[in-house]
Amino acid sequence: MNVPTLIRHRLAPFAALAMIILLLPFFFPSAYYYRVAALVLIFALAALGLNLLMGFAGQVSLGHAGFFGIGGYATAIGPTYLGLPSWLSIIAGAAVSSLIAFLVGRPILRLKGHYLAVSTLGFGLLVAIVLNNEARWTGGPDGMSVPRLALFDWSIRGSDTWYWIAGGTFLLGAILARNLVDSPTGRALRAIHDSEVAARVLGVDVARKKLTIFIISAIYASVAGSYLALFNGHITPDIAGFLRSIELATMVVLGGMGSIIGSLVGAAVLVVLPQTLTALHDYEHMVLGLILMGFMIFLRQGIVPGLIRAFARMRT
Amino acid sequence: MTILALEQLSIAFGGVRAVDGINLTVEPGVVFSIIGPNGAGKTTLFNLISGLYTPQAGRVRFAGEDVTGFAPDQLARRGLSRTFQNLQIFYHMTVVENVMVGRHRHETTGILSELLHLPSVARQNRSTRLAAQAALARVGLAAEAERSAGALSYGALKRLEIARALASEPKILLLDEPAAGCNAVETQELVGVIRAIVQGGITVILVEHDMRLVMNISDRIHVLAHGRTLAEGTAAEIRSNPAVIEAYLGIHGSQEAAHAIG
Numbered sequence: 203m204n205v206p207t208l209i210r211h212r213l214a215p216f217a218a219l220a221m222i223i224l225l226l227p228f229f230f231p232s233a234y235y236y237r238v239a240a241l242v243l244i245f246a247l248a249a250l251g252l253n254l255l256m257g258f259a260g261q262v263s264l265g266h267a268g269f270f271g272i273g274g275y276a277t278a279i280g281p282t283y284l285g286l287p288s289w290l291s292i293i294a295g296a297a298v299s300s301l302i303a304f305l306v307g308r309p310i311l312r313l314k315g316h317y318l319a320v321s322t323l324g325f326g327l328l329v330a331i332v333l334n335n336e337a338r339w340t341g342g343p344d345g346m347s348v349p350r351l352a353l354f355d356w357s358i359r360g361s362d363t364w365y366w367i368a369g370g371t372f373l374l375g376a377i378l379a380r381n382l383v384d385s386p387t388g389r390a391l392r393a394i395h396d397s398e399v400a401a402r403v404l405g406v407d408v409a410r411k412k413l414t415i416f417i418i419s420a421i422y423a424s425v426a427g428s429y430l431a432l433f434n435g436h437i438t439p440d441i442a443g444f445l446r447s448i449e450l451a452t453m454v455v456l457g458g459m460g461s462i463i464g465s466l467v468g469a470a471v472l473v474v475l476p477q478t479l480t481a482l483h484d485y486e487h488m489v490l491g492l493i494l495m496g497f498m499i500f501l502r503q504g505i506v507p508g509l510i511r512a513f514a515r516m517r518t
Numbered sequence: 519m520t521i522l523a524l525e526q527l528s529i530a531f532g533g534v535r536a537v538d539g540i541n542l543t544v545e546p547g548v549v550f551s552i553i554g555p556n557g558a559g560k561t562t563l564f565n566l567i568s569g570l571y572t573p574q575a576g577r578v579r580f581a582g583e584d585v586t587g588f589a590p591d592q593l594a595r596r597g598l599s600r601t602f603q604n605l606q607i608f609y610h611m612t613v614v615e616n617v618m619v620g621r622h623r624h625e626t627t628g629i630l631s632e633l634l635h636l637p638s639v640a641r642q643n644r645s646t647r648l649a650a651q652a653a654l655a656r657v658g659l660a661a662e663a664e665r666s667a668g669a670l671s672y673g674a675l676k677r678l679e680i681a682r683a684l685a686s687e688p689k690i691l692l693l694d695e696p697a698a699g700c701n702a703v704e705t706q707e708l709v710g711v712i713r714a715i716v717q718g719g720i721t722v723i724l725v726e727h728d729m730r731l732v733m734n735i736s737d738r739i740h741v742l743a744h745g746r747t748l749a750e751g752t753a754a755e756i757r758s759n760p761a762v763i764e765a766y767l768g769i770h771g772s773q774e775a776a777h778a779i780g
Contacts, residue, residue, distance in 0.1 A: 378633045385632035385639050386625035386646070393608045393619040400606035403568055404686055405594035405623035414629060460610070 251422020271442025
């Protein structure tokens, strides 16, 4: 293959992304940056899953931190009470999340727009309440400690290692997402986004497709939640809280609905900005809010699609 | 053999009998038009046939099978497709991608192979795209394939919906006011498109207000008024039916009616 064919290959953007993830640490002045970058990638993975649901299929979820929390607590409860190794707990958490997504999704995905938003919000609250109240298993509001991830007797604790794990997983998640978007199911989902009724009369089983993408997005959130818990070494019910759900949805909208790289950019902004704004002390949240409003006013389609459009205009 | 039969089909919305005991049969390979004044129940009848509404009484038979109460996607998989009076375009997709969705019922790949982009998915995408391009060519939109759907003119979007429905290879195609909002040239193109569709062996059921188009192209015409059947016959029979002129266009005065139909 010659160079132009390689550049136009469907996975070329992901090769570029892999290069960025590989080269970025050379610019890190201290180990602290590994920690922030790993957090960005973990949140980006959850946001990507939610973006498949919201950006591509057009179905809102304001309770996705519920799956984030289930994945997180799986890696706490699995090794502590059930004797499962951490890596297996990640998979078990994803399995539990998909089962719950299946059971919850069937009734609520019939709803549309605001009604769907409120029901998913209710689901998220429910998970947070259970995590708060079932103190025997979860440690209640104080949370519980999460044993370190161990692979082949090698205990993983360093931020740099987590950066590579989260980076590799995000890359894999991004490629799977791209594959899905370019497939018959992906086209059906994008069709549902624009006109459910037209999709139905073309033979798309709308309820089933919505359920499929809801489950897939729950698995993304669950794995990301597991990583976050293992990375932090401690977990509290806040991981599944309302604010977390809103944060994930904001990442999706800010970065760009339907943009895979947008999920990464949205996560980067919402993780990095609060860290850099701490210098402003009392005004931190006010400035953060103003910046978010500014982004949405000037780049309404989200940062990545908005910038792509702006560049396209400049070239013509 | 009858391809579509409605028996005593009825639905009411809050006491208004929108469709009230309709009986009709459609033979394969014809253009069958449903006309009537505004509010006669034409679009409601379409929504009943295509499964968007569930009838409160009566039966729908499609190709010999009782399909009463079937969901739209079940009907689509049996070969019944439709377009919409108010456009239902997938605006976030390109023109050819819109039509590719029409191939959905012929696509066989599973979710796991799709996530992994196995060779079967690449093959499926290629064959779907080819079939979609062929459908676009049938309505004269082949050159627009890679454009964003939102960039098309109104008349072109109407034809895009037809291409999308054609891509599903239906036995019956329901066209809901395909000429509405089209200019004379676009309407003339539409006549050619519909003729070609019927020659391809697809039965067309048409709801349309453009009387010239209806009279020009229909093998049979079914006239509705207030949700009931007023008359049915060939274009010549309908044109000379005094009850039709009276009820359907009477309010405009007989002179104008004669002008419109004639």
